[in-house]
Amino acid sequence: MDFAFSSDQELLRAAARDYLADRMSNDRMVALAESEAGTDPADWKAIAGLGWLDPELGLLEHAVLAEETGYALLPAPWFSTVALTWPLLDDELRGAVAAGERSATLAWAESGGPTTIADAAARSTVKAAGGALTGTKLTVPDLTSVTDVVVVATDGLYAVDVTANPGVVVPRSTIDKTRRLGELHLDGTPARKLDASLDALADVRRRAVALAACEATGVAQRALDIVAGYTKERQQFGRVIGTYQGVSHRVANTFVATQLTRSIAYWAAWAVSADDAQADLSVAAAKATAGENSVFACEQAIQCHGGIGFTYEHVLHRYYKRAQWINGFEGPGRKHRAAIAEELLGPAA
């Protein structure tokens, strides 16, 4: 048994953390979040140059990067490309992604239809006819910042080049401005059928949830670091507020929640990477834990900041909204606990 990342993976983590601390300060992240485009294509090129889009990377390397990009709240479609589409891309797209020329996301949700990747294959209604797609997809992550969209249709998976068909993209105002959602309005839009079948979505979902849990770990860790920093400095009644147990015990609880999230996220990442017998259970546990715990961590951090923590100017709400994004992704914790209960208790009468 070996529960640690390899030394190469730790080197990758250190390099990513250094790079992001240098190039994606909170100030720059906020500036991008508030900009029209929401992202800077130069960052995408840089990420490719760092090797973060290399086809050789395995899920554990992705896990390390997901945690670090969550910690920095990197406003680039790295998660959408790597966590949502990676196994679906054909060689052509993968090569272009690795070169930093293209980026991708997945469109699965529909109104009154599928809301999760889990039920996308069975419930999608987008139709293909003569190499063109028709139908509408909702809540597509990073839709305005990617070049290509993998669309779940009734008979398979299709790639739509949105740079060639910009009219299909309808941006939607999103609280997490570093990972915006958009609508895809397809109306006889040219599309290329991918080799990957609808069955591949099960694998995508497991990877995506494991990586979202790693990202949530980074989000929770950042909230913890921010609140620790503030409560060490801020004084009230002539004392540093971190000496009040009403404050410090919230910080301790945040630490506990962060560690538990990390442990389960790493477990899920490993279990999916190894196709372990408990992979599905670990993914359910990761989804339930990561969403709720990262939200909890941010809420504790906001409370311990007082009024400043409630302002739009302070960075905490950005992390909070990402935590909420993760919490909503692939359905609430309760759904995943129901899946675990099915395994532990068998079906309910």
Add this chain to the structure above:
Amino acid sequence: MDFRDTPEEAAFRADLRAWLEGALGKDWADQAPTVGRWNEAESRAWSKKLYDAGYVGITWPKEYGGGGHPHEFQGIFLEESARMSAPDHIGGIGLGMAGPTIIAWGTDEQKKRYLAPLLSGEEVWCQGFSEPGSGSDMGAAKTRAVLDGDEWVVNGQKVWSSWAHIADWCILVVRTDPEAEKHRGLSYLLVDMHSPGVEVRPLRQITGDPEFNEIFFTDVRVPRESILGQPGDGWNVAMTTLLHERGTLGFALTAGLEKAVNRLVQLAKEPGPDGTRPADDPVVRDQIAQFWIDLQGLRFTNYRALTSLQKTGVPGPEGSMAKLHWSETNQRLTSFAQNLLGLTAQLDGDGAWWDGFWTYMQLRSRGNTIEAGTSEILRNIIAERVVGLPKSR
């Protein structure tokens, strides 16, 4: 990163599983649990059996009767024991606290003298840290030890000392230098509980069982060399004990939680007092899944902490987190189970559900957030020593 067993670990696990099934019977874990099925004589016999099979002190040095295995093997032992609901070794305090402290601080003679009988269950240890006036603030201990020739003479009182009524030895924190600054005046003695002047008075707990005790020391004479570290080292030696109490023992406690989750699953699948199965209620299902998730979180947190344990031999202060989360989860879980039984849970004699198992477990769990450092103290430690906030005092 590979969570799977190595071939050596897999072989160890397979042997252990076969051994446990042979020693306890294959269907041991499926039987409804009872309170008090296990008595002291049986517990001692079981401990000896475990020891003879090589399953006690798995990570301890071979020369002192241990197995010399890496810490993962201890993890496997705990997992398999939990899976089988195997009973515990009688010497929890010796294995989890006294032994590791002796390994860290003891002289070679001390290790030779104390470790093997501790492992075999022949000699049971208790912990004499808390006093009526100093619990959380252990550094304020008042029990005195004064050197008289080649012996320490001990006078004072300890309290809440678990298993002192069956113990042969005590790890005792005493004040040897009343002039020194609070923490510097302490020393750490190894005291024979059969010495003249030691008096143990059992105290009943809220479960009704007398598990912990008062210990009175009146002119108790302890050989000068029965000390761990030097006079004045008592605080540091005690910190080693507490890190193990929360870290090493925390690992074992997680295994205990696994047993409890398994028992809860078993309970939910059976028709309850009203004839319906709790497992058919969606709220119950949601809760049980959450307990299972909490258990996995603890398990993998413990395993990740092994990396640091492997390097230093002493668990880090993160061990406080495992103890904290375990204790609070165990309280929620046992209260939840007790609640499933409604008023029936009041019965603890004839007609009691599973011999009153859940009621006992629930009541006992209230001690979990007090013993081995209260939840408040553990949160202080996490905030101050792990996260780095300023001291609250």
